[in-house]
Amino acid sequence: MIRLVRFGMQSIAGLLAISLASFSVITLMPADPVAIAIRVWSLPATDDTVAALRAEWGLDQPMLFRYLHWLADFLGGDWGRSFRTGEPVLAEFVERLPVSLSLGLAGLALAIALAIPLGFFSAAYPRGIVDRASRALSVFVQAVPAFWLGLVLLWVLGVQLRWVRPFANDWTAIVLPVLLIALHSVAVLSRVYRRDLKETSGQPHFRTALAKGLSERQALWRHGHRSALYALLSAIRSEAGWVIGSTATMEILFGLPGISQFLVQSIAARDQMVLQAYVMVVAVWMLVLNASANLAMRLLDPRLA
Template structure:
């Protein structure tokens, strides 16, 4: 079996397992969505109303039957109706997903583009200014929660200096969230790239390249870039996973109507179709990402020595 076929089979199998586990966990959540809806909508709490809502939302059917029905409809593009809004879940997600993906992908795209030159110059002059700055940035970003840093930047840049316009629905409202995602990934990827470049400088072939007349920068790029890039791509997978959770938190913080904020609003209402769809979207995002990284590493071949 070829590598793409193995990755596809593993991805589909993982999605099925995740869907079953998520459906079981969400169904076992405390509190009844029918009781929550009755309180929120001021409906009479008589037996007929409760039975009608449970039948409408298929909560009166056995677990396996509900899961099979949901899975069959989900793969056909029918993600159900939101308990809270009464709108099709797929339409709600399609409306909000572009903003979330723009924010996450923009931050993740900026990070490696900046990490390569910063990591290279940090490795070129260990203990130099760039090396110390990237080390300090990595320690700071890992120690400070992104929400806290977002609040500080929001106050300083938006309120005091008025350089940005937060809470707007145009592209300017995305500047800070994208910057925070990029900053976290940049700090990690830069140090990973720099670390593996320095490992190359300790190898005999690097000293041989210097003896043949190559400058340190030329030898480092020619013999170390592929080695360090391999490690950075592997680390990128973890950063992309981190971005999933951070986008939800940043959407709430900056008032952005993405799927993360939609999820937070749906948790309190025990909106099962929305919660299940969110789990599947996130699982698909992570599995497709892992598959892409695996294909990329397979295309690069064995890790350079």
């Protein structure tokens, strides 16, 4: 219980620090959102128009007062209005968030599901074809940009072979993006899982299990899977950040209406409310995945409870 309270307090303090830092950086950006809005909306650039917009958006207030006002509204469910579209930011995110979550969670789940058997057979048959393929995949995804590989697969699978319909308005549109998101993570996670299994195979209790008649594969699974899964969960926390970047790339590359695509459109307009909300959504995403991984690790190792 004490650990839970401590974790909650640390999470709240971390989110507050992130919100203040991001709000300060976004507010101090050189471009004036009022000037951009006047140009985009073709409004008359009069002093009255500028003053009215600045007053409506609270840009005429000191930064600390604006931050506290924004924080109170944000916690109350009012995320402000987009400078670019004029619509409530929360409504824009609610509309687009399912696409981004579907891509990110599906890609991460697929990576975990593939990493365990790939890492296991790589450890059970070192220098075998599976181990070599896993190593080659790990090097390949580190060397090749995700957007370039996406363009190539889009042309080969979508245009030449017509196996996928990347721009269709149904579930088939996300098949290729999910595979690309999972590709990097499965290469990293499988090598982490394999490494921990190989470390277990050098322990005395593993040799004892072999002496009792278990095959090497049986001994690896019974005595190495639990600790290897623990290491895998630790690696997932770092992969969560990569999944965010991969999801953003896939949304832009395949024209998917997620929050990352909306963010890119808002950056040029210096849409401060959208940028701030995106930072907080990403922070919460990382916090939730980190908390989920910690909970799973505690279940695997009760000594951490």
